[in-house]
Amino acid sequence: MSASRVLAGVLASVALVGACSGEDGTGGNAPIAPSLDQELTELLAAEGVKPVEKPAAQDPGLVKLGQLLFFEKELSGRRNIACSTCHHPLLGSADGQSQSRGQGATGLGPQRVHGPKSLFLARNTLSIWNRGVKGWDTMFWDGRLAGNPTDGYISPAGDATPQEFSNALAAFFIIPITPGEEMRGFQGELDVNGNPNEIGDLTDADFAQIWPLVVARAMAIPEYRDALLAAFPGTTEADINVVHLAEAVGAFMTDAFTALDTPFDRYLAGNHGALSDAQKRGAMLFYGRANCGSCHSGSLQTDFGFHNIAAPQVGTGKGEEAPLDYGRGRITLKEEDRFKFRTPSLRNTELEGPWMHNGAYAHLEDAVRHHLDPEAFLKAYNDKQVEPELWGTYQNSEETRKTLLASLDPMLKVEGAPLTDAEVADLMAFLSALTDPASLNQLYLIPDSVPSGLPVDD
Ligand code: HEC
Ligand code: HEC
Structure with missing residues (x-):
């Protein structure tokens, strides 16, 4: 080996040693620029950006029930709209519209068109990704629903707000079913089959009267009644209330829309x-x-x-x-x-x-x-x-x-x-x-049918 080759080898190993000791800050002769990863890792640590703790696995029976309820138009006054209409798995868990066209409109996402009396909701539909992560206690663009099991929950329903929810995501269910333009429908309007809409006679503020009517819609369908009683052992038919439906829909949303493998x-x-x-x-x-x-x-x-x-x-x-x-x-x-x-x-x-x-x-x-x-x-x-x-x-x-x-x-x-x-x-x-x-194609989340037999395609 020539002398110059040996010298080159020695220099290379010196450089290597320098790089290693530079990394833990213990020396090295010349300052060596930190790598992008080193800088970014330090910045993320300084900013408290840490791996997110995934929510606990949800009960499979509750998830399955929640999935059906999420796609179930029977829960809307005129049997014409479901949570999935606005939070669709193929539309980023939202609806692709600047503002959502509410009940009475037809079609899905950007193809949705107004009916004779349908209205726009006042805001852009929020996505529901990762809302089941611990610490996500504040809901809505303006935070009007919030809470957790320790501090309790506040919502537009005021003192009527039930307090038994697992998290704010589950609690959310009690709100969209109530406004006339969103899911409840208006007085005097018939449902899609020409039947009266018994929930439409109430007003937006009648939260505590609306919830039992929505629960009754589900309980009138044997498949839901059985699934609810099975999901909450020890409950009787009379015990089932809006919190049970909410817990099921919350479990489904957590299971389906946790997206933490980016x-x-x-x-x-x-x-x-x-x-x-x-x-x-x-x-x-x-x-x-x-x-x-x-x-x-x-x-x-x-x-x-x-x-x-x-x-x-x-x-x-x-x-x-x-x-x-x-x-x-x-x-x-x-x-x-x-x-x-x-x-x-x-x-x-x-x-x-x-x-x-x-x-x-x-x-x-x-x-x-x-x-x-x-x-x-x-x-x-x-x-x-x-x-x-x-x-x-x-x-x-x-x-x-x-x-x-x-x-x-x-x-x-x-x-x-x-x-x-x-x-x-x-x-x-x-x-x-x-x-x-994994969020790019969630076609598998759409059930083939729901127990009411109502359509699931919009
Ligand atoms: C002062 C706080 C603040 C800072 C700083 C800020 N944002 Fe925002 N950002 C918001 C708020 C609040 C909104 C929603 C505003 C609204 O809808 O009226 C928003 C909306 C967004 C949206 C739209 C998200 C959606 O779901 O509609 C994106 C994307 C975004 N910000 C990216 C950024 C980026 C990138 C930066 C840095 C260049 C940034 N933001 C800096 C507060 C902030
Ligand atoms: C007609 C469309 C529509 C329907 C139906 C609908 N939503 Fe929404 N959803 C929205 C809009 C719009 C917002 C944002 C409203 C706001 O912040 O003022 C929202 C917000 C939410 C949020 C809050 C997310 C966050 O980050 O704060 C959750 C959770 C949610 N919806 C779940 C549901 C569930 C569950 C149902 C069925 C019971 C449902 N939605 C039915 C349009 C809809």
Whole structure:
């Protein structure tokens, strides 16, 4: 071996030793740049981004029952709409509309069309991915249902809210079955078979009267009655109430829509090959310089808090303030909470457009770029991207823009230079790492039929 070959070999091993000792910070002569993985691992640790604890396995009998109830139109006043109509397994557990067309409309997702009396729901349908994860205690864009077994539950039903739920996800069931435009139907309207709708005679506020009527619908079908009694040993027919149905639907949603096997989860579990370099750079920006992680914090990308990012005020709006939507401000009645909405989790976000509380953006990249310059996006916003019936509803006055921007959340800031297009592309790559491949095709979740015999295809 020549002397120079030997020297080269020695130098190489010195470099190797340097790299190893540099990693644990114990020395090495020259500083060696940390690898992207090293930087990202440190950033994630500093930001408290850890592997997510999967929910406990659900009781298979309860899951099966919950699945049928989730697809069951018998639970709606006019027997024309089910949870699955708006939270469809093939539509990212939502419905692909900017705002959902409620009971009385027909068809599924973007093909859904209004009937003579159907209305839009006031907000974009939330996806239901990972809502069974422990700690997910706050529901709705404005947080109006919340709780856990220790602290109890609050909901729009006020004092009538039952308290026996396993989690907020199960508790949720008590709400969509009650509004006239959503599932209950209105007074005097017949059901799809021409029979009276006994639930439609009540009003939205009659929660405690509506629930037993919905339970009675299920209990009148022997298959549900038997499955409910079997799923809750020790109960009699008279004991079965809305909480039992809710627990079943909650168990199904947890079982079916937990989506925690994404490239990002694999990375968090230590597989550094699970993310591409672009995704890693995107994660560095997300939890670092672009400051997304200050609101979209932790492993589920939400602080469960409420923020105003000045999303375009488009669509129906909500309540007395319509066509505006005060969001969290409607619940707390505080002026400083106006236009705040719960930070959405970004898990599977690619699959559940349109985006924002009212589905203002039809393209995910626009929803992201909006954060980087809300004022410019408000000025340039084109409402042709929402449902055609809602064209022309964009509140474009300078006054509205000013009001929205006046209370813009200060955490909406990028440190240093504005993001380049290449950096935005990296952010988008990171968002794609939050998609669980298993969620891409959930056709298997749709039952062939439900006990009422009503259709399951929309
Ligand atoms: C007509 C469409 C429609 C139907 C039917 C419907 N939902 Fe929803 N769902 C929505 C919309 C819209 C929202 C968001 C409303 C808001 O935040 O104001 C939502 C929100 C939710 C959420 C909250 C998720 C979160 O992150 O806070 C859950 C859970 C849910 N629905 C479950 C159900 C269940 C269970 C049923 C059946 C009993 C059901 N939905 C029926 C449209 C619908
Ligand atoms: C000040 C808190 C805050 C910061 C910082 C923030 N977001 Fe958001 N983000 C929100 C809120 C709140 C919404 C929902 C607003 C609405 O619907 O009116 C949202 C919506 C979104 C949506 C649409 C999700 C959906 O389901 O509709 C995406 C995507 C998103 N943010 C990505 C990002 C990215 C990427 C960054 C960093 C560049 C970021 N956000 C920074 C609070 C924040």
